[in-house]
Amino acid sequence: MEYIKTVGLTKKYKELVVVDQLNLQIEQGELFSLLGVNGAGKTTTIKMLSCLTKPTSGDAFIDGYSITRDELHIKRIIGVSPQETAIAPNLSVKENLELMCGIHGFSNEKRQAKINELSKQFDLHDILSKKAKKLSGGWQRRISIAMALISEPSVLFLDEPTLGLDVIARSELWDIIRSLKGHTTMILTTHYMEEAEALSDRIGIMKNGKLLVVGTANELMEMTSTDKFENAFISIVKEERI
Amino acid sequence: MRMLMFAKRCAKEILRDPLNLMFGLGFPIVILLLLSAIQANVPVDLFEIASLTPGITVFGLSFITLFSATLIAKDRESSLLQRLYTTPLKSLDFILGYMLPVIPIATAQSVLCYFVAIALGLPITINIIYAILMIIPITIFHIALGLLCGSLFNVKQVGGICGALLTNLSAWLSGVWFDLKLVGDTFGKIANLLPFVHAVEAEKNMIVGNLTEALPHIYPVIGYAIVTTIGAVLLFLRQMKKQ
Numbered sequence: 001m002e003y004i005k006t007v008g009l010t011k012k013y014k015e016l017v018v019v020d021q022l023n024l025q026i027e028q029g030e031l032f033s034l035l036g037v038n039g040a041g042k043t044t045t046i047k048m049l050s051c052l053t054k055p056t057s058g059d060a061f062i063d064g065y066s067i068t069r070d071e072l073h074i075k076r077i078i079g080v081s082p083q084e085t086a087i088a089p090n091l092s093v094k095e096n097l098e099l100m101c102g103i104h105g106f107s108n109e110k111r112q113a114k115i116n117e118l119s120k121q122f123d124l125h126d127i128l129s130k131k132a133k134k135l136s137g138g139w140q141r142r143i144s145i146a147m148a149l150i151s152e153p154s155v156l157f158l159d160e161p162t163l164g165l166d167v168i169a170r171s172e173l174w175d176i177i178r179s180l181k182g183h184t185t186m187i188l189t190t191h192y193m194e195e196a197e198a199l200s201d202r203i204g205i206m207k208n209g210k211l212l213v214v215g216t217a218n219e220l221m222e223m224t225s226t227d228k229f230e231n232a233f234i235s236i237v238k239e240e241r242i
Numbered sequence: 243m244r245m246l247m248f249a250k251r252c253a254k255e256i257l258r259d260p261l262n263l264m265f266g267l268g269f270p271i272v273i274l275l276l277l278s279a280i281q282a283n284v285p286v287d288l289f290e291i292a293s294l295t296p297g298i299t300v301f302g303l304s305f306i307t308l309f310s311a312t313l314i315a316k317d318r319e320s321s322l323l324q325r326l327y328t329t330p331l332k333s334l335d336f337i338l339g340y341m342l343p344v345i346p347i348a349t350a351q352s353v354l355c356y357f358v359a360i361a362l363g364l365p366i367t368i369n370i371i372y373a374i375l376m377i378i379p380i381t382i383f384h385i386a387l388g389l390l391c392g393s394l395f396n397v398k399q400v401g402g403i404c405g406a407l408l409t410n411l412s413a414w415l416s417g418v419w420f421d422l423k424l425v426g427d428t429f430g431k432i433a434n435l436l437p438f439v440h441a442v443e444a445e446k447n448m449i450v451g452n453l454t455e456a457l458p459h460i461y462p463v464i465g466y467a468i469v470t471t472i473g474a475v476l477l478f479l480r481q482m483k484k485q
Contacts, residue, residue, distance in 0.1 A: 050328045072330060080328040086321035088251055090258040095251070102247025103329050147325070 003028035008058035020209035031186045033196040036206035042189040079153030085140040089133035100150040138169030158188040193230040248339035270302035295359040296445030297418030299352045303384040304412040308404040314392025315400045348381040373448040380441040383467035389474035437466040
């Protein structure tokens with residue numbers, strides 16, 4: 001079932017076209033990765049879909065709701081884990097989770113239950129009382145994603161979720177992302193090709209604001225006659241093979 | 243409910259920063275003690291406790307501007323605010339969430355100053371309560387100025403503009419440290435166009451129970467508070483849209 005649909009989605013800053021006529025469909029429960037070199041338009045696309053910035057033209061629909069007309073409804077069904085770790089540094093881990101519960105209007109009982117559930121899922125029990133700023137980058141990123149999941153979003157935007165993490169922290173986050181597949185629709189941006197290949201159901205490659213190609217990792221490798229996904233990506237971006 | 247959760251978080255962020263506590267609560271007290279010690283040895287009218295305390299409470303509020311501006315600028319620089327913009331929080335929730343928790347912090351700062359002043363010899367009268375109430379519009383002006391600066395500048399700029407420039411301007415142009423008449427007419431005229439000296443005069447009059455004299459001084463401060471709040475809200479909304 002088609003859950004996210006963009007129709008001619010475009011963002012311009014004065015004369016600069018950052019996202020150009022993006023037409024895309026994403027199925028419910030799918031993990032869709034957006035790849036591209038810096039400035040390709042990935043983050044701007046996520047910003048538009050999460051109602052952070054308004055499109056210059058076109059529209060996008062999540063569960064049938066328009067990002068331009070139904071902003072409040074969209075904000076109730078999405079979760080965003082921004083590119084940088086988005087946590088309140090002087091608050092403890094538990095207080096960070098409580099903050100998000102409160103902002104989403106949870107009752108005390110639901111708040112407690114949700115914190116217990118996420119603590120178990122993300123293995124946070126031992127660090128709940130620690131100040132967020134005192135934790136390592138890996139743990140902060142983990143909390144950042146947990147905070148994005150508080151509202152039980154049907155769509156989760158992950159903007160470079162493993163950027164700057166060590167191999168172990170990255171592998172642990174991959175496990176968490178995999179565990180969400182199927183029931184949460186996810187859009188992931190990353191510069192790590194192996195990450196996109198390992199996690200994604202489908203991959204879209206962007207360049208200069210345009211969506212060049214969409215397919216599974218295998219389809220893209222076949223399309224470019226390469227045996228490594230990274231080579232397929234380079235081939236598509238360099239030669240703009242569509 | 244949503245706004246209160248955000249406001250609670252803002253209060254915690256401010257109160258858990260040791261530098262905020264040191265400058266916000268400690269520094270005005272240190273100055274009060276220091277100038278009272280000078281007054282004990284070399285008596286100066288300006289530094290008599292009933293004259294000095296209102297000035298110090300108003301001067302202490304310039305740190306409140308610094309706290310709120312720093313918090314907002316930090317939030318803008320981090321991704322936290324971006325995350326919160328994608329939640330059902332509305333613009334008004336953000337603005338009230340930033341402004342409301344600072345009012346009790348600023349009031350506590352003034353109460354503490356008056357407690358120390360009592361220990362230093364300020365007579366206990368009902369006027370202290372009135373003076374603390376009178377400081378609320380002055381506080382709102384300082385908080386709004388913080389929201390305005392935090393929406394305009396980055397953390398480094400806020401440190402320079404609010405931390406150094408504003409605290410000094412507020413000190414020089416308020417008549418707390420020296421009689422403005424000593425510097426000349428032009429300086430006095432400039433000071434009178436700004437809210438700082440009026441805030442101090444309103445407080446000084448309240449502490450001696452002179453409401454009639456206090457009111458003409460508080461009106462310009464209220465005017466500044468309204469204009470600054472409107473400007474701050476517009477700037478905050480503009481930067482929110484720029485996301």
